[in-house]
Amino acid sequence: MSRELAKEARRRQLIEATIDGIARKGFTELKIADVAAEAGLSVGIVNFYFKSKDALLIATFKHLVEDYEQHMQAILAKAGKSAAAQLDAMIEADFARTHANRKQVTVWYAFWGETRWRPEFLKLCADLSTSFQKATTETFQALIDEGGYQGLDAGLIARGFNAMIDGLWLDMLLNPKQTDRDTAKASVRAFLAGLFPREFGSKAAPANGNAAA
Amino acid sequence: MSRELAKEARRRQLIEATIDGIARKGFTELKIADVAAEAGLSVGIVNFYFKSKDALLIATFKHLVEDYEQHMQAILAKAGKSAAAQLDAMIEADFARTHANRKQVTVWYAFWGETRWRPEFLKLCADLSTSFQKATTETFQALIDEGGYQGLDAGLIARGFNAMIDGLWLDMLLNPKQTDRDTAKASVRAFLAGLFPREFGSKAAPANGNAAA
Amino acid sequence: MSRELAKEARRRQLIEATIDGIARKGFTELKIADVAAEAGLSVGIVNFYFKSKDALLIATFKHLVEDYEQHMQAILAKAGKSAAAQLDAMIEADFARTHANRKQVTVWYAFWGETRWRPEFLKLCADLSTSFQKATTETFQALIDEGGYQGLDAGLIARGFNAMIDGLWLDMLLNPKQTDRDTAKASVRAFLAGLFPREFGSKAAPANGNAAA
C-alpha cells in the first residue's frame, strides 16, 4: 500500500510538473524532457508512470478539473447558506489569488485551445460545465425565489454568469494591464446588480455569510 | 499588377487553407502538408509565400483579427444609430451564422490557447481587445445617457459584456448540445435587461434601427 | 551566327557570375538563385543555358583552367627566351595581381576541395597538371643545360616548384596577414637561389628578358 502511495505521489509530482511546464513554455512547446526537468527526474520516468505523453496530458487536465471542483465545493461549504452568499463566494473563488491565478488560467486556456480535437478533453469539459451549470442554475433559482423576482430565467442567467467569468479570465490573460481581479469581480457584480438590486445593488448589504440579515 | 494581385490571392488562399486546416485538425496537429493539401498546392509553395510556418500562423491570426474588425464595422454601419440598436447589432453579429460559426470560433480558441507564449499573437489580441473595449464603452455610455440611467459604470459593463460573449463562444464550443446561438443571445439579453429594462426588458420594443419610437 | 555569339556571351556571363558567387558565398553555399542574382538574370535562365547546376560548375572549372593556361602562355610569350627569364615570368604570373588574386585562388581551392569526387574535375586537373609539369620540366632542363649544372633532376625540381606555388597560394588564402605576394615570390626565389645560384642568387642579374647578358 505504501508502494501504491509512493506511486500516486510520483504521478502527482509529474502532473504538477506538467502544469508548471505548460505555464512556462506553452502547450505546444512542452516536451517530455521539460516535464522531467521541472520534476527533477529523468525522461524515462515519465513513460514509466504514464503510458504516453498523451496520457500524461489527459491525467493533468483531469487533475485540473477535479482540483477546481474540490476547491469550489470547499469554498461553498464555508460560505453562508443564502443564495446571494453562495454566489458571492463563487465570484471570490473564481478570482481568488490561489486558484484562479495566472498560471492556472494560462494552463486552462492552453487545454481549451486543444479540447476541440481531443475527445477525452471534451468529455471532461462537458461534464464539468454541465455540473456547474446545474449548480449555478439552482443557486440563481433560489435567489429568484428568495427575492421574489419575476420574469427571470435562472438557466439563462447561470449560463451568462459562468460565461462572463470564463471571458473575464481570458481578458485578464490577454490584457493583464487593463483587467485585474478587482475589475473582473466588479464587472460581474455590476451585471448581478441589474438583475438582483436588493442583493447586489450598490446599496445592498455585503452578501457574505457573516452579514447580519 | 496582375502578378501582384495573384500573389496576394495566393497568400489569401493559403491563409484560408490554414484556417480550414486548424478547424479540421487542430492547432498542434496542423502540418504544412495539411495546409498545402487543403489549398490544393504543393508543400514548397508555403515557404515560398511565407518564410516559415510560424510566419504563416501569424499572418493567419492577423487576417482573423482584421476580418473580425471589418465584419463588425460593416454590421454597425448598417444598424440603427441608437446605442441600443448598435448593441443589438453587435450581439447579432457576434453570434451570426456567417462569422461566429463553429469553424471560426474553434480557430480563435486554438490561437488563444497559444497566445500567452507568442508575443506577436499577444499584441494582436491586446490591440483588438483595447479597441473593442473602447467602442463598447462608448456605446454603453451613450445608452446610459440616452436612457437617463443612474449609477452605472459603462466601462465595467462593457468589459463584462465582451467577456460574456467570449465565454459564451467557449461554451458553445465545448458544449454544443447545451448551448446554441439563440440561448447565447438570450443569455446576453437577460443581463442587459436587468441593467437597461426600457431597452432590453421583455416588454421593450425590439431595438432594431427600423423600429418606430 | 550572331545568335550563337549571343548565346556564348550569356554562357560566359553566367560562368563569371558563378565564379563571383563562389568567391562570395563558397562552393557549398552557392545556389542557382545566387548565380542568377549575380548575373542580374532569372533563375530559369541558368537551366536554359546549362543543362544543370553540375554542368554549370564543370563549365566554370573548365573556363578557369583554360583561362589560366592562356594567361600563362601569353606571359611566357612576352618574356625573355632564356630559361631563367621564363621561370621568372612564371613566378610573376602566378602571383600577379590580375590572375592569381584572392578571388581566383579562393575559387580554385573551392574546386580542388571537391575534385576528388568529381571525375570531370579530376580530368581537367590532371591534364592541366601534366601539361604544366611537362613545360616546367623542359624549362628547368634548359636552365640546367644552359648553366652547366650537375646532378640536378629537372623533373623533381619542376614538381617541387609547381607544388610550392600551389602551397603558397593556400598559405596566402588561409593566412593573408602572414603571407603576401612578395613574401611568396621571395620564398620561391630563395629555393631557386640554392639550386641555381648564378641565375637566382642574390648577386645574380635580374633574370628578366630585358637584362643585358
Added chain:
Amino acid sequence: MSRELAKEARRRQLIEATIDGIARKGFTELKIADVAAEAGLSVGIVNFYFKSKDALLIATFKHLVEDYEQHMQAILAKAGKSAAAQLDAMIEADFARTHANRKQVTVWYAFWGETRWRPEFLKLCADLSTSFQKATTETFQALIDEGGYQGLDAGLIARGFNAMIDGLWLDMLLNPKQTDRDTAKASVRAFLAGLFPREFGSKAAPANGNAAA
C-alpha cells in the same frame, strides 16, 4: 566516469565516421545519414552528441588538426636532435603512410576548400599554420647556424618548405599516377640539397639521428 568515457568514445566514433564519410563521398555529398551508417548508429544520435551537422564538422576539423599536431610532435621527439635530423623526420612524417595517407589528405583538402567561408575553420587553420611556421623557422635557423651558412632567410625557407609539402599533397591527390610518396620526398630533398648541400646534398650522410658523424 565510465559514462563520461563512453560519451567521449562515441564522439570520437562519430568524428572518425565523419572523416571516413568525407573520404568516401566528399564534403558536399556527406549526409548525416552517411555518418550514422558509417558509425553503425542511428541518425538521431548525431544530433544527440553534436548540436548540429555544422558542429560535427567543426569538431571533426579540430580533431584533424590536433591529431596532426600530436603526430608531428611524437615524430620529432623520437628523431635525432640535430636540425637536419628534425627536418628529415618532418618530411618522413608528412609523407608517412599512416598519417599523410590518401584518406587524410583528401579530407584536409575538402575542409580547405570550405575554410574561406567558415570562421571556425579559418581560425584552426591559421593557428596550426602559425605554430608550424614558427617551429620550422626555428629548425631552419638552427640548421643555418649549425652549418655556418650565409645569406639565408630561415623564415622564407620555412614558408617555402611548408608550402611545397602542402602543394605536393595536392599533387598526389590530383595526379596519383604521376606523383607518389617517394617522388614527393625526393622533390623536397632536391630543393633542400641546393640550400644545404652538406646536410641534404646527394653525398651527404643520411640525416637520421642514428647516423655517425
Added chain:
DNA sequence: AATGAATGAGAATTCATTCAT
C-alpha cells in the same frame, strides 16, 4: 525504480528543376 543513451518516424525547410506565360 530509475536513468539517460539510443532509436527512428515525422516534420519543416531548402532548392534544383520545370513549365506556363
Added chain:
DNA sequence: AATGAATGAATTCTCATTCAT
C-alpha cells in the same frame, strides 16, 4: 528568350518512446 511561380524530392533536425544497465 526570358521569367519566376510552382513542384516535390531530399535533408536536417526534433522528440516521444524504448531499453540496457
